[in-house]
Amino acid sequence: xxxxxxxxxxxxxxxxxxxxxxxxxxxxxxxxxxxxxxxxxxxxxxxxxxxxxxxxxxxxxxxxxxxxxxxxxxxxxxxxxxxxxxxxxxxxxxxxxxxxxxxxxxxxxxxxxxxxxxxxxxxxxxxxxxxxxxxxxxxxxxxxxxxxxxxxxxxxxxxxxxxxxxxxxxxxxxxxxxxxxxxxxxxxxxxxxxxxxxxxxxxxxxxxxxxxxxxxxxxxxxxxxxxxxxxxxxxxxxxxxxxxxxxxxxxxxxxxxxxxxxxxxxxxxxxxxxxxxxxxxxxxxxxxxxxxxxxxxxxxxxxxxxxxxxxxxxxxxxxxxxxxxxxxxxxxxxxxxxxxxxxxxxxxxxxxxxx
Numbered sequence: 440x441x442x443x444x445x446x447x448x449x450x451x452x453x454x455x456x457x458x459x460x461x462x463x464x465x466x467x468x469x470x471x472x473x474x475x476x477x478x479x480x481x482x483x484x485x486x487x488x489x490x491x492x493x494x495x496x497x498x499x500x501x502x503x504x505x506x507x508x509x510x511x512x513x514x515x516x517x518x519x520x521x522x523x524x525x526x527x528x529x530x531x532x533x534x535x536x537x538x539x540x541x542x543x544x545x546x547x548x549x550x551x552x553x554x555x556x557x558x559x560x561x562x563x564x565x566x567x568x569x570x571x572x573x574x575x576x577x578x579x580x581x582x583x584x585x586x587x588x589x590x591x592x593x594x595x596x597x598x599x600x601x602x603x604x605x606x607x608x609x610x611x612x613x614x615x616x617x618x619x620x621x622x623x624x625x626x627x628x629x630x631x632x633x634x635x636x637x638x639x640x641x642x643x644x645x646x647x648x649x650x651x652x653x654x655x656x657x658x659x660x661x662x663x664x665x666x667x668x669x670x671x672x673x674x675x676x677x678x679x680x681x682x683x684x685x686x687x688x689x690x691x692x693x694x695x696x697x698x699x700x701x702x703x704x705x706x707x708x709x710x711x712x713x714x715x716x717x718x719x720x721x722x723x724x725x726x727x728x729x730x731x732x733x734x735x736x737x738x739x740x741x742x743x744x745x746x747x748x749x750x751x752x753x754x755x756x757x758x759x760x761x762x763x764x765x766x767x768x769x770x771x772x773x774x775x776x777x778x779x780x781x782x783x784x785x786x787x788x789x790x791x792x793x794x
Contacts, residue, residue: 443486452480502532503745504552504560506545507585508629509661510537512689513717514734515563518585521738522561529746531558538565540626540660545571553578559745561585561738566628581748585741586732587630589759595748597741597760601631604730604764605638606645608684608712609653611728611766613646615774617682617710621654623669623694624686625661632661632686635714639684654680661686666693674701679709682772688713688720688729695723695771706774716767726769733762 445463449456454477461468462477469477480486505522507515519535526533534557538545542565549571552560559581562572569591572582576594584596612620622639624632636655643653656672658665666689673679674697685691691713698705705711705725713720716731740760748755 443484445486448477448480448484448486451484452477501530502534502555502557503742503749504534504536504548504555504557504562505585506536506538506548506552506560506562508538508540508563508565510535511662512687512715513719514687514715514732517717517734518738521735521740522742523738525739525742525746531746538563540565540629542566542571542628549574553580558749559583561741561745563587567630581745581752583741583745583748586737588761593757595741595744595757595759597737597744597762599732599737599762599764601634601764602638602641604714604732605635605684606642607638607764607766608635608714608730609639609642610645611768612682612684612710612712612772613642613648615682615710615772617680618648619652619654619680619682621656621673621680621683622686623656623658623666623683623690625658625665625690627657629661635684635686658690661690663689663693663696666690666695667697668693670694670697670701674698674703679703682706682710682712685711685713688715688717688727691727691729691771692719692723695725695727699724706770706772710774711771716765720767721769723771725771728769728772729767731765731767737762 445456445459449459454473458469458473459477462474466474503526505519507518509515523533534552534555536548538548545565553575557580560575561583563586564572564584575582582594584594586598587596588598589596609620622636624636627633639653640650643650656669658669666685669690670693683694685694691711695705695711698709703709712728714730716729720727720729744758
């Protein structure tokens with residue numbers, strides 16, 4: 440059987456092609472009994488509307504673009520789940536891509552989004568200059584920054600206070616007795632890495648320690664393999680620090696694996712904490728302490744803001760939403776003293792601050 444078109448549906452339902460078109464695009468104009476007859480013919484014949492044609496008529500598709508830094512990172516999987524749930528509720532599909540932390544790949548993906556005439560784009564940008572996202576705005580495509588604050592009043596963003604998160608992580612390690620620390624971090628272009636370092640240094644200053652007490656160990660990617668590389672460099676670099684703070688959990692899990700293989704006791708010899716609190720963290724050989732982010736809510740709220748702007752670009756009020764992170768303490772950082780009470784320092788629902 441060939442492709443079923445509007446003409447075949449019209450003949451089967453006993454109506455004109457124009458009536459079928461109205462059922463598909465302006466159903467409120469068609470009487471209920473006629474609409475039901477046409478919809479039954481659509482189901483019987485297996486008609487699928489031509490999305491490309493409707494996109495040309497509307498000037499945009501019913502698709503939103505989502506670009507994250509790394510599809511292999513469970514943090515972004517949880518974010519994407521929040522995005523997809525809201526998009527599905529609003530009758531939209533999600534075109535998902537990854538920049539792989541590359542500015543050039545980000546540019547290519549943005550070009551694809553524009554060619555597909557997406558309604559809007561959610562993006563965790565690689566850098567801070569905004570040049571790539573400006574190309575979308577110039578085409579009239581709304582953009583919401585995801586897991587990245589914006590300094591622009593005319594743009595929405597949904598992010599987590601990573602400076603506060605870095606301060607939470609290192610403050611906890613210092614309170615537990617650490618005095619020499621290493622910060623394992625990814626590419627300097629990533630705002631998340633630099634903000635978490637700022638928070639770490641703030642905690643050091645509050646404890647009366649200079650920045651020399653925090654050694655930085657940078658790796659080219661934010662994954663477990665890079666964490667393993669960092670741990671090998673750590674083992675080859677002289678005396679071990681009291682504690683290691685990693686810019687995300689994948690790095691921390693890589694560090695943990697190599698340290699344990701080398702016979703280093705965690706946390707007795709080296710305390711360890713990550714960031715993101717991905718699902719695997721609690722199930723690690725030594726359950727990993729981490730800084731939790733409200734990943735699913737990040738995706739949901741960002742998508743709601745994007746679709747609000749798509750539906751009412753003139754009346755939409757831009758918001759810069761900032762979540763507060765939570766410290767989650769597990770075995771990997773319990774060294775100097777047992778914790779009192781609950782083993783996870785959590786305060787219920789994450790706080791949200793609209794700036």
